[in-house]
Amino acid sequence: MEHIKEFEAGLLKKLDVKDIDKTVVRNISKEIVNLKKNGLLIDQVFVKGIPRLDRYIINGIVDPEFWSKFNNVGGIFSRFEVFPYGVIAHQGFKFTAEIER
Amino acid sequence: MMNACSEKGSPAYAAPFRTIQLHPTRRCNLCCKHCYSSSSPLLKEQLNLEALKAFLVYAYDQGFNNISLSGGEPLLYKDLEALLQFTKKLGYNNTMATNGMLLGSDRNQALLQYLDLVAVSVDGPPVLHDYIRGQKGAFEKMQKGVHVLQQHNKPFGFIHTVTPDSWKELIWLGTFAADEGARLLQLHPLEMFGRARQELPQWTNDDLHLHRTYILANYLSSKYRGRMVVQADLLHRDYLESFPQIVNGFARSCSDQHRLAHVIDTIVIDEKGIITPFAYGFDPQLSIGTINNFDETLFDRYLAQHATRIERMLEDALSGVYNNKEQDIINWNEVWVYHSRHPVKASA
Numbered sequence: 001m002e003h004i005k006e007f008e009a010g011l012l013k014k015l016d017v018k019d020i021d022k023t024v025v026r027n028i029s030k031e032i033v034n035l036k037k038n039g040l041l042i043d044q045v046f047v048k049g050i051p052r053l054d055r056y057i058i059n060g061i062v063d064p065e066f067w068s069k070f071n072n073v074g075g076i077f078s079r080f081e082v083f084p085y086g087v088i089a090h091q092g093f094k095f096t097a098e099i100e101r
Numbered sequence: 102m103m104n105a106c107s108e109k110g111s112p113a114y115a116a117p118f119r120t121i122q123l124h125p126t127r128r129c130n131l132c133c134k135h136c137y138s139s140s141s142p143l144l145k146e147q148l149n150l151e152a153l154k155a156f157l158v159y160a161y162d163q164g165f166n167n168i169s170l171s172g173g174e175p176l177l178y179k180d181l182e183a184l185l186q187f188t189k190k191l192g193y194n195n196t197m198a199t200n201g202m203l204l205g206s207d208r209n210q211a212l213l214q215y216l217d218l219v220a221v222s223v224d225g226p227p228v229l230h231d232y233i234r235g236q237k238g239a240f241e242k243m244q245k246g247v248h249v250l251q252q253h254n255k256p257f258g259f260i261h262t263v264t265p266d267s268w269k270e271l272i273w274l275g276t277f278a279a280d281e282g283a284r285l286l287q288l289h290p291l292e293m294f295g296r297a298r299q300e301l302p303q304w305t306n307d308d309l310h311l312h313r314t315y316i317l318a319n320y321l322s323s324k325y326r327g328r329m330v331v332q333a334d335l336l337h338r339d340y341l342e343s344f345p346q347i348v349n350g351f352a353r354s355c356s357d358q359h360r361l362a363h364v365i366d367t368i369v370i371d372e373k374g375i376i377t378p379f380a381y382g383f384d385p386q387l388s389i390g391t392i393n394n395f396d397e398t399l400f401d402r403y404l405a406q407h408a409t410r411i412e413r414m415l416e417d418a419l420s421g422v423y424n425n426k427e428q429d430i431i432n433w434n435e436v437w438v439y440h441s442r443h444p445v446k447a448s449a
Contacts, residue, residue, distance in 0.1 A: 004324075010271045011320065015313045016269060025312040025428055032319050033337035 117360045118167040118194070121160055122369045122381065125153070125170070125178040134233050134300035135224075135262050135291055138381060141174040144373045146223075149393070150180040153370070156392035161191050164362030170197040171381075173372070174244055176209050185215035197261060198222065201246030202239065210249060219250055219257045220285065221279070224268045247281055258285025258330075263314050264304045271314070280327050286325075288318050288333040292435045294382050309410055311335060312431035336431045342343055342423050349419065349432050351412040360410070361389075361400035364400040365411075378411070380434050384441035387411070414444060421445060 015025070109322040125148040129140040138311045157168075168188050175181060175197050185195055194217050201221040203209055211331060213219070223231040227240035234240075250257040257332070259278045262266070267274075271288070278286045290306045306314075318333030325331055336347070346352040350364035357363045368389065387410075389403050418440040422431055 011317070012269060012272060015316065020309070022309060022312075025309065025316070029312050029315050029337060029429055030339070032316065033340045 109358060112149075113119055118366070119165045120167040120169050120367045121157070121165050122169045122367060123148075123153075123175075123248070124172055124369070124371045125175060125184070127173040127372050128177045129172055129200075130177065130202060130300070131176040131234050131236060131239065133176070133200075133222075133224075133296070134235065135297045136294060137295040137297065138171075138173065139295040144173065144372075147178060147180075148370070148374060152182060152374060152392045153184065154374075156370075156395060157188060157193070159395070159397060159399070160362075160368075161193065165362060166195065167190065167194045170195070172198075174200055174203065175202045175360070176315065182208070182212045182215070185212055188220060188322070189215045196220065199246070200234070200239075201250075202242040204246035204249040210253065213250070213253050213255050216255065218285070219255055220260045220287065221247055221250075221257060223259045223261055223274070225261070225267045226273060227269065229267060251282060256284050256443075258281065260282050260287045260289060262290050262291050263306070263310075264291045264301070264308050265306060266304060268310060268313050268317065270397070271317045273319065275325060275329075275331065277289060279325055283329055286321070286331045287327055288314060288335075290314060290333075290432045290434070290435070292333065292438075294435075294438070306432075308428050308430060311432070315430045317395065334432060334434060336433055338422055338425075338429050338431055341419065341431060341433070345419055347435070349412075349415045351408075351415060359401075359404065361404050364408070379441075380438050382438045388440060417444065 102420055126146065127138055127140040127144040128147070129136075129144075130142060130143065132141045170181075172178075175201055178184070188195055192203070195215055196218040197216055198220045199222070201219075204213075204219075221243060223240075223243065224230040224430060229242040230243070231237050247257065259274070259281075261271075261274055275286060290311060291301065292302055293302070293305055294329070315335050315337070316335060318331060318335070322333075323333040334347075341348065350366060351358060353363075365378045367379055369379075369381050369383070370392060371377070371381070374392040376391060376395075377383050377385070378387060378389055387407060390399050416439075421440070422428070422436060
């Protein structure tokens, strides 16, 4: 717990530097988005004032092992699209999936 | 089980959310400095329930399945219970954004049974919250409302408008929301729209503030994963460039482009009954119509007349985002509403 508090205080301090080097901040954001673009990570767009709890849009590029995993979890997807034209390559295809709970 | 994308009148659990954002009244018990709809206690106009019901039947049949009540304070809408009862019976998912201060009354506790999710606005720790709300003790009253939700075991979340003054409180906010038992923390950057333009012009979010919010929101999202959903209404430009279909319904491979609910997944109804696509504040010249005078060809006629223009506008707005290398973090809602009113054709 103390470790987390220390980390959070450090993170805020780093972001709150008066003459912060914007390149550093941009690089952190870029790393986050690179992670999002390359894995089973979650993102969504929400319109102001609209509370949504139940919908995730997942975008990513999956590894060849994915289908063996997908067979186990496929039932939870309400929608699964393969881009661009429904053609599934052996590896590295892009997808969008939605899960509602 | 995977579903096709062409459900008609599908219940919310079986289809992507297609949302009707309802502002049944702009009357509010507060007069918040950041209110995008400029709501206040002085406004009296309310939606006609019967006209609204007729439209909601039509919209459900057309594929919309999620009601998102906003305002004003929706709890001040006199026909709220009848409305929620009606939409629940039709099959809609009912959600409501509220300031939480009026949840204690018997009437308001009774209508919680028709709501699937309640989102309570919080602007930060008590002093900041009371300042934005313009009322001393507002935080305490909001917290009492949250306790009512807890007593009823009602799923709830918090919505926070992030300002250049509040981003430093996001860690606090995450702890507060999680400790209260929230299942959702939605972070929405302040937009210079409505009352904020007059009251808070000094609080315009610049790219640096948006980066800070983006980083902290992603941190909070991982910290509370599995316990509370943390969502920031922000996208990185690179992400949007890779996945434009997130915001552009015309770019989705499974969209039926002849069905309005497939390409415009949110519509807004204001207290006058005017139906607007996408978001509150979108160019009124592109309004869909009014609930007080519509027929069953409304959506089809709208798409026939405007789809090509809207698709082009979306592409131009996205091009503008991709080409502006100075702005990495995007509040798409703000960009899109602004673009609808000030269209700039993207340069080749």
